[in-house]
Amino acid sequence: MSREQAKTPGGESFMETVFRRLIRDRAALTGTVIILALIVLAVFAPWVTRHDPIKQDFNRLLKAPSWEHPLGTDQYGRDMLTRIVYGCRYALIIGLAVSAIHLVIGVVLGLLAGYYGGWVETVIMRLTDVMLSIPSVVLAVVLAGFLGGGVQNVIIAVGAIGWRAYTRLVRAEVLSTKEETFVEAARAIGCSDMRIMFRHVLPYTLGPVIAYTSLGVATAILWAAALSFLGLGAQPPTPEWGAMLADGREYMADAWWIATFPGLAIMVTVLGFNFFGDALRDTLDPRAERRLRG
Amino acid sequence: MLKFIIRRLILLLPVLLIVTVLISSLLYFSPGDPVQVMLGIRANPEAVAAIRAELGLDKPAHVRYFIWLSNVAQGNLGRSLQRNEKVVDLIAETIVPTLEITFFAVFISLLLALPIGVVSAVKVNSWVDHLLSFFSLFWVSMPGFWVAIMAMLLLSMHWGIFPISGRGGPIWSVEGLRYLLLPGLILGIRQVAIISRLIRAGMLEILNADYVRTARSKGLAESVVVYKHALRNAMIPTVTIFGVQLPEFLSLAVIIETVFAWPGTGQMLVDAVLKRDYTLVQGIVLIYTLVVIVMNLVVDMLYAYIDPRIKHE
Numbered sequence: 001m002s003r004e005q006a007k008t009p010g011g012e013s014f015m016e017t018v019f020r021r022l023i024r025d026r027a028a029l030t031g032t033v034i035i036l037a038l039i040v041l042a043v044f045a046p047w048v049t050r051h052d053p054i055k056q057d058f059n060r061l062l063k064a065p066s067w068e069h070p071l072g073t074d075q076y077g078r079d080m081l082t083r084i085v086y087g088c089r090y091a092l093i094i095g096l097a098v099s100a101i102h103l104v105i106g107v108v109l110g111l112l113a114g115y116y117g118g119w120v121e122t123v124i125m126r127l128t129d130v131m132l133s134i135p136s137v138v139l140a141v142v143l144a145g146f147l148g149g150g151v152q153n154v155i156i157a158v159g160a161i162g163w164r165a166y167t168r169l170v171r172a173e174v175l176s177t178k179e180e181t182f183v184e185a186a187r188a189i190g191c192s193d194m195r196i197m198f199r200h201v202l203p204y205t206l207g208p209v210i211a212y213t214s215l216g217v218a219t220a221i222l223w224a225a226a227l228s229f230l231g232l233g234a235q236p237p238t239p240e241w242g243a244m245l246a247d248g249r250e251y252m253a254d255a256w257w258i259a260t261f262p263g264l265a266i267m268v269t270v271l272g273f274n275f276f277g278d279a280l281r282d283t284l285d286p287r288a289e290r291r292l293r294g
Numbered sequence: 295m296l297k298f299i300i301r302r303l304i305l306l307l308p309v310l311l312i313v314t315v316l317i318s319s320l321l322y323f324s325p326g327d328p329v330q331v332m333l334g335i336r337a338n339p340e341a342v343a344a345i346r347a348e349l350g351l352d353k354p355a356h357v358r359y360f361i362w363l364s365n366v367a368q369g370n371l372g373r374s375l376q377r378n379e380k381v382v383d384l385i386a387e388t389i390v391p392t393l394e395i396t397f398f399a400v401f402i403s404l405l406l407a408l409p410i411g412v413v414s415a416v417k418v419n420s421w422v423d424h425l426l427s428f429f430s431l432f433w434v435s436m437p438g439f440w441v442a443i444m445a446m447l448l449l450s451m452h453w454g455i456f457p458i459s460g461r462g463g464p465i466w467s468v469e470g471l472r473y474l475l476l477p478g479l480i481l482g483i484r485q486v487a488i489i490s491r492l493i494r495a496g497m498l499e500i501l502n503a504d505y506v507r508t509a510r511s512k513g514l515a516e517s518v519v520v521y522k523h524a525l526r527n528a529m530i531p532t533v534t535i536f537g538v539q540l541p542e543f544l545s546l547a548v549i550i551e552t553v554f555a556w557p558g559t560g561q562m563l564v565d566a567v568l569k570r571d572y573t574l575v576q577g578i579v580l581i582y583t584l585v586v587i588v589m590n591l592v593v594d595m596l597y598a599y600i601d602p603r604i605k606h607e
Contacts, residue, residue: 126308126309127312129309130309130312130313130316132541133309133313133541133583133586133587133590134313134316134579134582134583134586135541135542135544135545135548135582135583135586136541136542136545137544137545137546137548137549137560138544138545138548138560138563138578138579138582139579141548141563141564141567142317142320142563142567142575142579143320144567145564145567145568145570145575146320146321146567146570218435222437225437226437226438226439226549229437229439229549230549230552230564231564231568232564232567232568242437245437245439245440245443248443249443249553252443252446252447252451253451256447259440259443259444259447260444260447262440263436263437263440263443263444266436266437266440267432267435267436267437267440270435270436270437271431271432271435274431274434274435275431278431
């Protein structure tokens with residue numbers, strides 16, 4: 001039986017519990033609203049703003065915030081608000097794609113390590129240790145740099161570094177789950193290893209992993225923005241927040257708004273995913289809650 | 295203790311070897327030719343071939359790797375492809391500023407995170423605890439480079455409290471400290487949010503332990519319970535947390551160095567990556583890995599010192 005089907009003593013389903021907590025908890029609600037707003041802005045960007053995010057306008061260079069341009073214009077006369085709205089697309093795509101990569105690598109390696117144990121586990125966990133001994137930014141910088149910039153390569157670079165935490169998490173969950181009676185029962189009726197791993201063990205470990213993913217999206221967005229900021233990620237004129245910040249840095253003395261607002265956008269987005277992830281973790285991973293709340 | 299260290303050192307060799315293989319193969323598969331970058335797009339093919347031969351780039355990858363490895367074993371990291379200087383010298387020049395800013399930041403964060411973590415654990419679920427956790431969530435959601443830029447904009451450019459960027463001198467000189475203060479503080483405070491949360495969690499676990507209950511039931515004053523019984527034991531998770539977070543400090547230092555034009559190895563790495571200076575990148579990654587491994591070793595030794603049980607195992 002997977003956790004989704006389990007009924008709590010109060011008689012409400014697992015999804016109902018999650019939903020009720022998300023509504024009740026103010027931080028969780030804020031997170032949900034921020035994420036929904038991001039999705040709406042990303043999808044409907046051309047309808048939200050009438051300016052073009054890329055086209056330059058030399059009559060409006062470095063204009064301070066005003067009614068016409070609430071967040072000012074940049075050094076090429078582009079409306080900052082428009083660029084930030086279009087930036088939601090990149091933030092969401094990067095955050096989700098990177099997390100998907102982390103999930104796939106982390107879950108597969110964690111499952112294999114936890115389920116088989118022995119030399120499989122030794123090899124996988126040693127590999128994780130090796131990856132952990134290279135500072136993450138160093139690895140990401142080298143990867144992104146040599147892959148040659150661009151949004152796609154940022155996704156690969158950040159995707160290659162963050163899975164280690166997932167592997168450890170999944171492995172720990174699998175280790176405790178594989179002793180459960182239902183796993184023994186599945187084995188007794190002759191299920192294959194693959195079937196036991198993916199149909200019986202995996203659903204049981206997914207709760208904490210899903211909760212962690214929301215926090216992972218937040219981290220991925222921060223990482224990708226940092227790489228773009230260093231000039232190794234999204235390249236101008238892409239309206240990506242990190243790249244916009246790098247632009248703004250050069251005009252800091254004359255136009256504070258170029259560097260300020262993309263950073264705020266990153267912060268609000270990351271905060272949204274962190275709020276949401278925290279609440280999700282409290283619900284999906286009761287053990288973590290007990291650990292943290294005393 | 296000596297046996298413990300030697301055993302750990304032997305275990306480290308395979309890790310270092312795998313890292314070198316990883317990095318070398320990464321460099322091998324990456325597109326772009328460093329010699330082209332060096333000579334420009336319109337360089338004549340003969341000159342390119344000559345320089346490739348001179349640098350040994352025409353040999354197959356595994357031969358290059360073994361040549362590099364045997365050189366490394368002799369302490370020779372090769373020459374930078376773009377700067378015509380020895381990689382060892384380049385790193386030696388820049389590693390001191392990097393370690394300066396990293397350890398300054400570690401010191402700051404220890405100074406702040408320990409009391410914050412302990413207070414929020416002792417006063418769990420009080421308004422202080424909620425306020426602190428709210429702030430730390432905000433703080434970790436801000437990109438480090440943005441905080442750095444904002445601080446620079448306000449504190450240095452606007453109010454002129456700190457110098458704008460660069461390094462003033464060694465850490466013990468007044469000028470050096472003046473330049474170090476802002477980047478060091480930003481790097482340190484950034485990690486406080488994460489570390490104080492982890493210390494809080496560790497402290498909470500200890501406050502619920504049997505020996506703390508015993509101490510309380512003996513009628514000891516709460517301050518004695520917290521400081522003598524709980525805090526001492528909280529040092530163990532704290533050391534663990536710092537052990538795990540140390541590479542993060544080095545990581546974030548790469549970004550902070552770049553923002554503040556701090557002449558460290560991190561900034562040089564970004565530059566070397568952008569210029570496809572393979573040998574320099576290889577050397578820097580190796581040194582960074584070595585630093586992390588040594589830091590972990592020191593943390594392990596600290597453990598054995600703080601918790602005598604570990605030595606007996």
